[in-house]
Amino acid sequence: MNKQATSPSKPSSRRREPAITYSQARGPREQMLPRMGAMLIMVVFAFYFLIPIWWLFVSATKSKGDLTSTNPLWFSEVNFFENVGNVLTYRDGVFLRWIGNSLAYAGGGALVATxxxxxxGYALAKYSFKGRELIFNVILGGVLVPATALALPLFLMFSQIxxxxxxWAVFLPSIVSPFGVYLTRIYAGSSVPDELMEAARLDGASxxxxxxxxxxxxxxxxxxxxxxxxxVAIWNNFFLPLIMLRDEANFPVTLGLYTWNSQINQIPELxxxxxxxxxxxxxxxxxxFLFLQRFWRSGLGAGSVK
Amino acid sequence: MKPFKSAIAVVVLSAIALTGCSSSDSSGTAGAGAAIDCSPSDTPVTLSFTSWIPGIEGVVEVWNKSNPDIQVKVQTGPNGNSGTYQNFFNQLKAGNAPDLGQVEYDALPNFRVQDGLTNIAACQDVADAESTFIPWAWNQVSFGEEGAAYGIPQDTGPMALFYRSDLFKENNIAVPTTWEEFEAAAVEVRKTGSYITNFSQNDVNQFAGLVWQTGDTWFKNDGDKWEVALAGTGSTTVAKYWQDLIDRDLVSSYPGWTSEWDNAYNTGKVWSWNSAVWGANSIASGAPDTAGNWSVAPMPQWKKDDNTSGNWGGSSTVVFTGSEHPYEASKFALWLNTSSESLTMLNESANLYPATTAGLDLPSLKNGVEFFGDQKIYDVFAASASQVSSTFVWGPTMTQTYNSVSDGFKAAVTGKGTLLDSLKSAQDATIKELTTQSIPVAE
Structure with missing residues (x-):
């Protein structure tokens, strides 16, 4: 088994065996305390992270009047489907259009970026050529530049053309992922054995x-x-669309919701x-996440080299 | 919210940096105040117009139907301070600003010092239209200069006192007509366990409206230098008055526009609100359980039998520097903001309150409003609109000024410092900001 090829979320179980027997040998009493401590911390944090989502969910089921006058963390009269219907039909279903746009930006962008x-990353890991480290270091530097700082220069560049x-003003900048290059280079370096590439070449593959x-x-x-x-980065990217887009029909859902939110004073239903x-x-x-999680977890590459 | 604010700050800073180090590279633009050529185009034109007014598309459609040669294309976005102003600045920098845009009164000076606005007073139609507007509203777009119009007034926010008539009546408390009576009433109301009103730490424009009522101003401009007077006599009076109410726990201090704030009004914990005409809609949606129990009275006065009022909000339609069609653009802007057809639609879809004298008599503003026990509340606001002083001037760095004041106010309501201190330190911060941006300041 190639120990480097294990997936990040599932380390080789064989190597952990001694540790398990060690802790079992010390008996349950000493083990309880740290475990409970860890559990407690995790429960507290899970609670902390889930409360806003719970609040959002509960609020979304309320009627406009109940929103401010009833307990924010518990249900009152459930109005959920009517609310959803209102959102989906408001202004000829512009919300659905925004969701569609977001899916196109995020799905398409993430696919091309990947x-x-x-x-x-593969080329940087598996081929040695002059300037390889320089290119990699420049890309690594790109990880440090916040996307927000690039939005205005991008706007001026896109204005020129x-x-x-x-x-495209939102899509094109989204297909670049310096972090992705970094990750795939490291991963390709450890998970793609040279012997396998050699074998493929011998078999005549380009x-x-x-x-x-x-x-x-x-x-x-x-x-x-x-x-x-x-x-996730493209889906949540709000600043670039804010600067680039004027036409409601091109908005992603983040910008659309933000626009609605800024009009609350004038249209309180919003x-x-x-x-x-x-x-x-x-x-x-x-x-x-749910759909891709299983691909993420499965440790591929294991057993590829005998 | 926080990371977003800092993100905005980054862009604002970089925009300033960019504008700071470049001489004018937008070709074919007249400098601010210079005469522009306002002649009609020989061929049909298409204008772009950015506005965040809900329902603006419908209004523009009406115009487009009857003006095939001047077609207007609407672009939209979040409200000005939430990003659209920054977009305007970016677009002005990139040379692709829309022909027309919506700019609130308090943001106009900022665009003016950046040479972003076309002075459309050279267009005869605009010059002729001056008298149709409420004089102080016109002053907001002309900056008090003769023969200047950096935009067309769109709507205003004359202020009045929204109050719970049922609660005042049940508790035998007279509705205050002066600020002195207001204070006395505040004591009475507090005895019942409620508050007479709420001091909203984040609504600096509301505070500005209260200062506006005194006839004072926060800024002055002599055409060259800016004078900053955030802590002038009017501000001092207003700040001390509210500080006293806060110190004696006679007013609540919920941050405005939050659910606690809505809830305080909805449950009768707070009885009144000094707000603008558009507040009628906010209160009706924020406090639905109190429908029918509200009334509107004129703002309390500093001197008995005075008739002064303040303004909170309001915006204008401007023609940006670089627009090739100022004639057509100002024609549309005038129609949008003076024709009763358009004003009625804007009032219905977005609750805009007209800035023209004739607009105050729109049929839709003559009806009783159910939420206010069928009171004809717009009569009160029409009177208020005529009592607003013409002297109030906004500064060119209002975003920064608002933030400085609001930071101080937030501390003051929790007992750290006073409102007046906040205004004084905001005064210093504003002068510093103006100096940084190389905007001349009068010492």
Whole structure:
């Protein structure tokens, strides 16, 4: 078994066996306290993180009047489906359009970003060429530059080519993921054995084919990680769309909800719509995580080299 | 909210840095105040217009139907201070600003010092229209200069006192007409366990409206230098008055626009609100259980039998520097803000209160309002609109000024420092900010 090829979330169980027997040997009493401590901390934090979501969920089921006058953390009269209906039909269903836009930006962007980052990281890990470390270090520097700081320069650049206020103004900057390159390089370095690439070459596969049919499968957990990270990053990216977009039809759901939220003083019903909309807008993220989690966990590459 | 604010700050800073080190590179623009060519175009034009007014698309559609040669395309976004102003500055910098935009009165000076606004007074239609507007509202867009119009007034927010008529009556407390009576009433109300009103630490514009009522101003501009007077006589009077109420626990201090704040009004814990005309809608939605129990009275006065009022909010439609069609743009802006057809639609869809004298008599503003026990509340506001002083001037760095004041107010309501201290330190911070941006300050 190649010990380096284990996935990050599932370390080799064989190596942990001594540790387990050691703690079992010390008996349950000494083990209880630290375990309970750890549990307690985790419960407290889980509570802390879940409370806002619980609040959001409870609030989304209330009617406009009950929102301010009833207990914020418990249900009153349940109005959930009516609220959802209102949000979905408000202004000819613009909310659904925003969700669709977000899916296009985040899904498409993350997919392209993952492919690009995967190829880049793989090339940096598996081929030695002049300037390799320099390129890698520059990309690594890119991880440190906050996306927010790039938004304004990007706006000015897109203005030069008259491409602001278009789908591409948000999509193109989203397909770059320096962190993805970093992660895939490290991962490819340890999970794709040179012997396997050699074998593929001997069998007559081109480098591109080797990448797509052999290496990608070995790098899959890392690629899924990059995809998820990038998906969440694009989904939550609010600042770039805020600066780039003027046309409501191109808004992602974050900017749309923010726009509604800023109009609450004029149209008070929007407060309810923002709450319900926020709840609906996290559903795709939850689905993406649940769906991709199993790819993430499965330790591929194990047993590939005999 | 916090990370977003700092994100905005980053962009504001970088925008300042960018504008600071570049000489004017937007070609074909007239400098602020310079005469512009206001002649009609020979060919049909399409104008872009950015506004965050809910329902603006419908109004523009009406215009587009009857003006095939001047088509207007609406762009939208969050409200000004939430990002759209920054977008305007970015667009002005990039040379792709829309022809028309919505700018609130308090943000106009900022755009003006950045040379972002076209003086459309050169357009005859605009010059002719001056007298149709409420004089102080016109003053907000002309900055008090003769023959200047850096925008067309769109709406105003004359202030009045919203109060729970049922509670005042049940407890035999007279509705205060002066601030002195207001204070006395506050003591009476506190005895019942409630508060007469709420001092909202984050609504600096509300405080500005109260200062506005005294006839004082926060800024002055002599065409060249800016004078900052955040802690002038009017401000001092108002600040001391409210500080006293806060110290004696006669007013609550819920942050405005939160659910606690709504709840305080909805449950009768707070009895009145010094607010603007658009507040009628806010209170109706924030305190639905109290429907029918509210009334509107004129603002309490500093001197008995005075008739002064303040303003909170209001915006204008401006033509940005670089627009190639100031004639068509100002024609549309005038229609949008003076025609009764448009004003009625804006009032219905977004609760905008017209800035024209004739607009105050719109049929939709003549009806009794159910939430206020069928009182004809807009009569009170129409009177208020005519009593607002023309002297109040906003400064060119209001975002910073608001933040400085509001930081101080937040501390003051928890007992650290006073409202007056906050204004004094905001005064220093504002002068510093103006100096940093190379905006001349009068010493």
């Amino acid at each position: 492919v690009l980052a995967g190829m880049c 008259n491409a602001t206020n278009t789908f 480098e591109v084919r080797t990448f797509f049919s052999v290496s990608v499968k070995l790098m899959f957990p890392a690629l899924v990680t990059v995809f998820l990270f990038q998906f 407060r309810m719509y923002v709450l319900v909309g926020a709840l609906l807008s996290i559903i795709p993220l939850i689905v993406a």
